Amino acid sequence: MRLINQKPGVAFAAFLTALPFALALIAYAIGSDIRLSANPSDKLLPAPSTILSTAERLLTEPDKRSEQILFWKDTWASLVRLLLGVGISAFLGTVVGLLIGLLPHVRSTLAGFVAVLSMIPPLALLPILFIVFGLGELSKVVLIIIGILPFLIRDLSSRVLEIPREMIVKAETLGATSWVIAIRVALPQLMPRLIQAVRLSLGPAWLFLIAAEAIAADQGLGYRIFLVRRYLAMDVILTYVIWITALAFVMDWGLRVLSRKAFPWTESTL
Amino acid sequence: MSFVTVDNIFQSYGNRPIIERVNTTIDEGEFISIVGASGCGKSTFLRLLLAQETPTRGEIRIDGKPPAKEPGLDRGVVFQRYSVFPHMTVRENVVAGECFRRPWGRFFGTERKAALGRADETLARIGLDHVADQYPATLSGGMQQRLAIGQALAAKPRVLLLDEPFGALDPGTRLSMHDFLTELRAETGMTVFMVTHDLEEGFKLGDRVLVFDKPRWDPTDPNAYGATITYDFDARDGGIPFQKIKEETNVLQPA
Numbered sequence: 001m002r003l004i005n006q007k008p009g010v011a012f013a014a015f016l017t018a019l020p021f022a023l024a025l026i027a028y029a030i031g032s033d034i035r036l037s038a039n040p041s042d043k044l045l046p047a048p049s050t051i052l053s054t055a056e057r058l059l060t061e062p063d064k065r066s067e068q069i070l071f072w073k074d075t076w077a078s079l080v081r082l083l084l085g086v087g088i089s090a091f092l093g094t095v096v097g098l099l100i101g102l103l104p105h106v107r108s109t110l111a112g113f114v115a116v117l118s119m120i121p122p123l124a125l126l127p128i129l130f131i132v133f134g135l136g137e138l139s140k141v142v143l144i145i146i147g148i149l150p151f152l153i154r155d156l157s158s159r160v161l162e163i164p165r166e167m168i169v170k171a172e173t174l175g176a177t178s179w180v181i182a183i184r185v186a187l188p189q190l191m192p193r194l195i196q197a198v199r200l201s202l203g204p205a206w207l208f209l210i211a212a213e214a215i216a217a218d219q220g221l222g223y224r225i226f227l228v229r230r231y232l233a234m235d236v237i238l239t240y241v242i243w244i245t246a247l248a249f250v251m252d253w254g255l256r257v258l259s260r261k262a263f264p265w266t267e268s269t270l
Numbered sequence: 271m272s273f274v275t276v277d278n279i280f281q282s283y284g285n286r287p288i289i290e291r292v293n294t295t296i297d298e299g300e301f302i303s304i305v306g307a308s309g310c311g312k313s314t315f316l317r318l319l320l321a322q323e324t325p326t327r328g329e330i331r332i333d334g335k336p337p338a339k340e341p342g343l344d345r346g347v348v349f350q351r352y353s354v355f356p357h358m359t360v361r362e363n364v365v366a367g368e369c370f371r372r373p374w375g376r377f378f379g380t381e382r383k384a385a386l387g388r389a390d391e392t393l394a395r396i397g398l399d400h401v402a403d404q405y406p407a408t409l410s411g412g413m414q415q416r417l418a419i420g421q422a423l424a425a426k427p428r429v430l431l432l433d434e435p436f437g438a439l440d441p442g443t444r445l446s447m448h449d450f451l452t453e454l455r456a457e458t459g460m461t462v463f464m465v466t467h468d469l470e471e472g473f474k475l476g477d478r479v480l481v482f483d484k485p486r487w488d489p490t491d492p493n494a495y496g497a498t499i500t501y502d503f504d505a506r507d508g509g510i511p512f513q514k515i516k517e518e519t520n521v522l523q524p525a
């Protein structure tokens with residue numbers, strides 16, 4: 001039988017899914033063991049047990065000075081920035097994407113401009129953002145928006161343009177105005193695409209968030225990682241990295257479930 | 271008194287003529303079948319009738335009004351594909367035929383209830399009441415076309431344009447769609463243009479059958495000339511083919 005037609009059974013598929021995770025864990029444990037047996041005070045690859053106990057300490061013990069659990073404080077600060085940045089981008093991306101996709105005049109005006117804007121490396125703008133918006137929350141949220149909005153606009157406007165012309169003409173023959181076509185035909189069909197696009201832009205959004213926090217912040221997941229880097233606290237860094245990965249994964253998964261539940265009319269797997 | 275007047279229409283894309291010198295008049299309530307070779311410009315002609323495109327020369331008037339600049343309520347259309355809205359249930363699709371003309375594209379309150387009631391009646395008529403709450407993607411091709419026709423009719427257009435509406439259907443479904451369309455026409459008395467590749471279907475349903483073909487042919491450059499109406503058959507007498515020719519203006523003459 002051809003390789004392309006050979007499919008694993010349910011149990012074997014689950015095993016295959018778990019396999020790389022297990023291998024990575026085992027490889028890490030072995031590496032850490034080798035280094036620690038050579039030098040018990042080695043900080044580079046802390047033992048899994050050390051990471052676990054550090055994680056427990058970080059998640060439960062309040063900071064002595066501020067009497068707050070910094071882990072949750074950092075998480076909250078980062079999530080607020082991320083959700084604000086992604087939420088505002090998604091909203092603007094939808095509105096501008098609809099305008100570009102539906103209105104030829106707006107398309108002529110903005111499509112080329114957005115295409116050029118999206119080529120600007122957002123991180124290169126970071127110093128400007130800090131100068132213009134200060135070191136507070138605003139500059140971090142703005143960095144995320146600058147980082148992902150051009151992509152969202154380009155993706156969503158091309159999705160609007162993909163709506164078959166026939167469907168738009170059909171709506172016209174039913175007496176729909178441009179506004180009605182936008183809210184009753186284009187927008188509902190854009191929503192699953194929006195969720196898809198947001199899923200794709202979550203990765204860059206985290207990247208920009210952590211970069212901004214690393215450079216100027218007084219709390220946040222990225223800030224903490226770059227702070228404890230000075231003490232080579234790999235156990236803390238790894239805990240935070242695992243936590244960020246878990247958050248990103250849960251967001252992605254949540255959006256996928258949402259798009260399946262909320263848009264039963266899409267047959268395609270998004 | 272002619273209802274649709276097609277006056278010396280030319281349409282080219284780039285410098286490639288697709289249709290040229292198309293002239294015809296159509297009475298209100300006539301059923302016009304349009305046949306012709308693939309790619310000769312039948313869909314283009316429908317797009318011109320729909321005012322989705324403007325002809326490079328000539329004009330089309332409906333009911334003596336100035337030529338329309340964009341598609342509107344007076345002309346309904348069923349394309350071969352993409353004619354229903356995939357994100358709305360079957361019932362909502364029918365309601366859309368009435369409510370898209372509203373400022374928000376919806377009905378509210380009692381008006382909405384009444385419209386849903388009417389939609390259910392329409393669905394019962396077109397035999398889709400059992401799938402009223404499903405999405406179009408779950409319907410078969412024939413059901414989707416029936417829905418598209420029901421939706422177009424809910425808007426009560428004066429002219430209905432059908433582009434190979436039954437092209438993808440099996441012969442049995444096709445026959446029941448013919449009955450459906452004949453009934454609807456008898457009821458509404460609207461003017462219908464239907465493009466089809468099935469001559470039998472064209473003669474069975476149509477009052478007239480227009481044949482599109484190229485009257486001039488340049489052997490060195492097949493794209494040099496566009497197509498026009500070469501035959502205009504009267505198909506009224508029981509729909510049997512080989513009727514008398516009504517016009518003989520553009521028949522291809524051997525050189």
Ligand SMILES: Nc1ncnc2c1ncn2[C@@H]1O[C@H](COP(=O)(O)OP(=O)(O)OP(=O)(O)O)[C@@H](O)[C@H]1O
Binds near residue numbers: 309314315
């Ligand atoms: N927007 C366009 N731009 C350029 N060429 C076009 C456009 N639309 C149609 N054509 C060309 O015009 C010709 C006629 O197309 P049309 O779709 O009207 O043919 P048709 O008679 O409907 O064919 P079929 O029976 O296959 O549906 C085709 O050769 C096509 O390539």
Ligand SMILES: [Mg+2]
Binds near residue numbers: 314433
């Ligand atoms: Mg066609």
